[in-house]
Amino acid sequence: MRLKTKLSIGIGFLFTAILISGILGIIIIYQMKKDARLILEDNYETLVYSNNMLSLLEQQAWDTNMLRKFEFNLSKQERNITEPGEGAATSAVRNIFEQLKHHPENDSLEALIRQRIYEINTANQQAILHKNQLAEANARRFSNYLMIVFGLLALVAFTLAVNFPSIISEPIQTLSEGIKAIVNKDYTKRIRISQHDEFGDLAKAFNTMAEKLDEYEHSNLAHIKFEKSRIDTIINQMNDGIIGLDENRNLLFLNKVAENLLGIKEVEIRGKYAPDIAISNDLMRSLLQEKGQNRELKIYADQKESYFHLDVLSVTNNEKVIGQVIVLRNITPFHELNEAKTNFIATISHELKTPIASIKMSAQLLMDDRVGNVNSEQEELVKSITDDAERLLKITSELLNMSQVETGHIQLKLEPVLPEIIIDNATSTVSSLAQQKNITIKIDQGTYEQKMLTDPEKTAWVLTNFLTNAVKYSPEDGEVVLTTSMRDNNILFSVEDHGRGIEEKYLSRIFDRYFKVPGTPEKVGTGLGLSISREFIEAQGGHIWVKSRFGEGSTFGFSLPVYQAAV
Structure with a gap:
């Protein structure tokens, strides 16, 4: 039987019990009301009329008012004849009363009419007694019926109240225990429910699910464990430090290299929140910095300074980030x-x-x-x-x-220097080369005697490199313009030529080491001059740039801060 049918039967029975109890109660009340009404209407009113007539007879004064009252009560009684013998007695009262109206002094008639009235009272009193006994019998009978029906209904309702909740609660509790077992990965759990209803179907579906999970667990668990062990072995054999985090930045694993670098064992921190560990571990704090991704770190490891390149890789599943892998690639041999x-x-x-x-x-x-x-x-x-x-x-x-530059040992001898000194040094070096091609070096100076804090030798070397390149790439009888200017407390130097220019796609690489613009004659240089120039200028806190239009010429420039004398 389906659970819905059971619920419908239980609720339907309770409704039927309430309905039957209500109907029986209404019937009993109606019958008792009917019996009481019959006694009241048929007999009690007759007694009232008879007693009124007897009271009038006691007055012994047959005046018009008394006759009228007696006539009124007698007429009422004549219309309320209900019991056997009551009609004859009432007719006799009528006949005698008619005689009394003509002979009121006749005492024998008065005695006769009183006797007939007593007969009416006696008949109604006996009828009241009989009807009362009948009403009591009906009340007892209906009360017994009601008690029997109520007892049966109460017994069935009690049986439902005791057993029906267990029909629902016990399967639910059994299913709940089974679900908890599945959550705890106990796939051997089975549910035994003998009910042939929705709970029975649910138990069968649960058992089928548990069997499939158990089958999947045993078919894949060994393989998964083997693969995990193999991956752990591979990760631990790598020379790179590898750290795994979940989506909440909790530590999942460390390989041996990472343990050595951090100075922490994996078993001590596995599952802990990485930023909490970073509070007391400088290297972990550096690794978790967002701005520190894809950069080089120098770490003291294996009794020497080692170099590592930091890579932070996001692990995604269906476009959702589920973790991160921090990789410290050991680049010490390359260094x-x-x-x-x-x-x-x-x-x-x-x-x-x-x-x-x-x-x-x-x-x-x-x-x-x-x-x-x-x-x-x-x-x-x-x-x-x-x-x-x-x-x-x-x-x-x-x-x-x-x-x-490569060793980081750029030796700067900074001093306040006028731009003219740098310009004179550079132009004198390039003058002979310019004369060979009959190229004019035009100087447009607008620095207003401002000094800059710089290494004059290296800055002059950079400007000489710019002028040399401009002369080399300028056509004969051409012109090279050297300009100085002020902008935002910086002195700007720019060298403009009207040579072949540089294509836009090569401008971003022009200051890279060993880079040469395709098509440049091999004898022109090593490709290091512009790269060294950038290192020299940036080491002094300056900025270097290039602008060019292919076929029209190029402009190379740099800027250095103005010297601020101490007050």
Whole structure:
């Protein structure tokens, strides 16, 4: 039987019981009311009329008022004849009363009429007694019926009250226990409900679900454990530090490298809130900083300074972030190789400067008439040797500067300097190269004798590099404009040429190391000059830039802060 049918039967029975009790009560009340009404209407009123007539007879004065009252009560009685013998007695009263109206002095008639009235009273009194006994019998009978029906209904209702709640509560409690077992991953739990209703169907569905879960658990658990163990082994064998966080930034795992770097064991912090750990751990605090992503960290590990690159990877599922993986990639070997390369370049560059300078000096002596005359072919050879020696000196100088930049050992000798000093130094260096191509260097100075705090040698080197490039890329008989100006407490230097210019797609890389604009002659340079220039200017708190339109020329510039004398 379905649960809905059971509920309908239970509620229907209660409704029927209430309805039957109500109907029986109404019937009993109605019957008792009817019996009382019959006694009142049929007999009690007759007694009233008879007693009124007897009272009038006691007055012994048959006047008109008394006759009228007697006539009134007698007429009422004549219309209320209900009992056997009452009609004959009432007719006799009428006959005698008619005689008394003509012979009021006849006492025998008065006695006869009184006797007949007593007969009427006696008949009604006996009828009242009989009807009262009948009403009592009916009341007892209906009371017994009502008690029997009420007892049966109460017994059935009590049975429903005791048993019906368990029909619903016990299956619900059983199902609740089964659900708790599933939550605790006890997939062997089964529900036994013998009811053939919705609860029975629900129990069958629950058991089917538990069987499927149990089957899935046993079929995949071993495989999942094996894969997890393999992944843990791989992660722990990596040379990179790996830290796993969930979506609430609670720590999930650390590999051995991360434990060594943080100085904390995984078992001590697993499941804890990472920012809480960062309070007492500087490295964890640095790793959790949002601005610290994708940057390089120097960490003391394995009894030496090591270098790590920080990567923070978001783990997503259906476009929802469910965690993060922090990866510290060990780049110490690359730093060591880069440092060895830098030291090698610096050593070689330094060692090459002396023989190159000697070659340049020897070439200059060969061109001196005091040593001897050379023919035109020899003069070309000597000139070629001089140019190559000059180029080698420039390359070695750039390499030495680059080694300073890479090692972070840029040595600045800052002092207040007028822009004119930088300009004179740079233009004098480039003047001979400009004269060879008949290029005019126009100076537009507007700094108003303001000084700047700078390293004059390195700043002049940067300006010389700009002017040299401008002269090289300018056509013969052209013009290069060197401009200085003031802007926001900064002195700006810009060098403008009217050469071939630079395509816009290459402008963002123009200050990168070893970058050369495609199409540039190979002999022009090493690709380090502009990169070194940026390092020198930014080390002094300045800014460097480039503007260019392909086919029209380029403008290179930099700015340095104005010197503020202490008050």
